[in-house]
Amino acid sequence: MAVLVESHATLGDAQRALGSDGTYLGGGTLVMREVNAGALQGRILRTSDPALRQIRPSLDSVEIGAGVTMAMILAERDLAHLHPVARAVGGPQVRVMATVGGNLFAVHPYGDLTVALLALGARVVSAGGAQRPIEDFLRERDRTGLVATVQVPRPREPRGFAFLKVSRVKPKGVSVLSVAAHLPRDGGRLRGVRIAFGAMGPTPLRAQAAERVLEGSALTPDLIARAAAAATDGLDPPTDALASAWYRREVAGVHLRRLLERML
Amino acid sequence: MAMKPVTFTLNTEAKAAFTEDGQNLLDFLRRGAGDLSPKYGCGQGTCGACTVLVDGEPHLSCLVLAETVQGRRVETTAGLGQARPHALQEAFMERFAAQCGYCTPGMLMSAKALLDRNPRPSREEVIEAIAGNLCRCTGYEPIIAAILDVAEGRIRA
Ligand SMILES: Cc1cc2nc3c(=O)[nH]c(=O)nc-3n(C[C@H](O)[C@H](O)[C@H](O)COP(=O)(O)OP(=O)(O)OC[C@H]3O[C@@H](n4cnc5c(N)ncnc54)[C@H](O)[C@@H]3O)c2cc1C
Ligand code: FES
Ligand code: FES
Numbered sequence: 424m425a426v427l428v429e430s431h432a433t434l435g436d437a438q439r440a441l442g443s444d445g446t447y448l449g450g451g452t453l454v455m456r457e458v459n460a461g462a463l464q465g466r467i468l469r470t471s472d473p474a475l476r477q478i479r480p481s482l483d484s485v486e487i488g489a490g491v492t493m494a495m496i497l498a499e500r501d502l503a504h505l506h507p508v509a510r511a512v513g514g515p516q517v518r519v520m521a522t523v524g525g526n527l528f529a530v531h532p533y534g535d536l537t538v539a540l541l542a543l544g545a546r547v548v549s550a551g552g553a554q555r556p557i558e559d560f561l562r563e564r565d566r567t568g569l570v571a572t573v574q575v576p577r578p579r580e581p582r583g584f585a586f587l588k589v590s591r592v593k594p595k596g597v598s599v600l601s602v603a604a605h606l607p608r609d610g611g612r613l614r615g616v617r618i619a620f621g622a623m624g625p626t627p628l629r630a631q632a633a634e635r636v637l638e639g640s641a642l643t644p645d646l647i648a649r650a651a652a653a654a655t656d657g658l659d660p661p662t663d664a665l666a667s668a669w670y671r672r673e674v675a676g677v678h679l680r681r682l683l684e685r686m687l
Numbered sequence: 688m689a690m691k692p693v694t695f696t697l698n699t700e701a702k703a704a705f706t707e708d709g710q711n712l713l714d715f716l717r718r719g720a721g722d723l724s725p726k727y728g729c730g731q732g733t734c735g736a737c738t739v740l741v742d743g744e745p746h747l748s749c750l751v752l753a754e755t756v757q758g759r760r761v762e763t764t765a766g767l768g769q770a771r772p773h774a775l776q777e778a779f780m781e782r783f784a785a786q787c788g789y790c791t792p793g794m795l796m797s798a799k800a801l802l803d804r805n806p807r808p809s810r811e812e813v814i815e816a817i818a819g820n821l822c823r824c825t826g827y828e829p830i831i832a833a834i835l836d837v838a839e840g841r842i843r844a
Binding site for chain 2: 425426427428430448451452455456458459460467469494513514515516517519520594595
């Protein structure tokens with residue numbers, strides 16, 4: 424069987440035509456690999472719906488279209504907190520193609536932007552308009568249908584959000600792990616702490632044990648050490664060509680500590 | 688297999704060619720449009736040998752669906768220095784930045800994309816610009832030096 428490419432006017436049209444056998448093409452950095460390898464056959468659906476490429480800032484959040492690329496994030500001053508994240512995805516040629524929507528579906532070791540979106544508590548909006556918290560989306564992503572936008576809360580202060588990616592190949596390489604933290608402060612105490620790891624499971628996951636250590640307290644070096652010690656509690660990191668599960672478990676706390684120290 | 692017509696600009700020329708469904712831009716440029724300057728290294732986005740510019744931005748042509756360049760402008764190494772060598776080509780020769788040469792077309796296009804947008808990049812910006820291009824021969828230093836030679840005006844076309 425060969426590949427058949429269909430172009431649709433809107434994301435809604437593509438969703439209606441998708442069926443169970445269609446593959447949606449975003450930027451194509453992952454889908455085209457499969458096509459080139461002959462591993463993907465059948466219908467491929469695409470759209471140049473301009474609504475997918477919009478970035479709409481509001482006071483306390485930003486709505487980012489699923490077709491927005493890492494390069495477009497880097498060109499948007501309003502998304503400065505996401506610049507270090509977008510810059511960590513591939514080289515320049517990947518960043519002009521790689522979309523936010525595709526990143527939400529990218530499997531381990533990819534999905535660095537999604538780690539940041541999980542820490543920020545984004546909501547994922549489907550083509551049909553249904554909205555769900557990103558952790559629910561990540562659990563069900565095989566059957567959620569097409570994504571239209573993500574609504575991403577804005578950190579209230581610059582040091583309230585930080586991201587770090589660890590890779591072996593410099594300057595660009597895939598994640599041994601990545602980690603993002605969102606630490607909203609309320610009168611000196613942390614309220615609504617969210618920490619997310621990438622490459623520690625099949626999808627980006629929250630480090631709930633470390634979050635519980637931080638929640639409700641003031642950020643101090645001592646507290647950071649306790650959160651770092653709990654970094655991988657409840658997580659089951661994979662072994663792959665980049666690192667063993669043992670190694671990931673050993674270093675996760677060190678990297679979490681370094682990240683949190685930047686937020687003191 | 689369905690064939691679709693694609694009209695686009697290749698370097699300075701208006702082109703029309705047929706693409707097969709699912710064909711990538713690299714294969715389309717080489718077999719459909721007869722431009723052999725972009726190279727096939729991996730077909731997986733990892734090597735950068737196939738880098739071309741689409742509307743001025745560097746793209747891995749092996750990952751671009753050919754039909755999406757309809758109406759757009761594609762630049763390849765074949766379009767560089769048609770009368771005499773481009774400054775980047777001079778600098779690559781001067782600095783021994785090509786050994787086997789397989790990465791060179793991709794390196795040149797990534798470098799051109801950088802200099803078109805940022806004529807005076809820092810060393811860090813040069814490294815970032817070629818971060819998606821692998822070279823197994825030179826150790827990168829001659830390539831970085833060549834690009835900086837052009838940026839800093841030591842070599843002109
Ligand atoms: C050389 C190279 C380096 C890379 N480095 C990194 C890296 O450092 N970090 C990283 O995170 N990723 C990396 N990637 C992976 C990839 O480029 C990114 O994850 C990217 O964001 C995927 O987006 P895309 O638009 O290209 O996805 P596509 O290939 O278009 O799609 C990927 C998957 O998502 C689905 N999809 C896409 N958009 C939607 C939508 N709107 N609704 C529903 N489903 C959708 C597709 O059907 C497909 O299953 C790299 C890839 C390459 C080739
Ligand atoms: S052939 Fe396109 S990146 Fe290797
Ligand atoms: S010169 Fe041989 S790969 Fe770069």
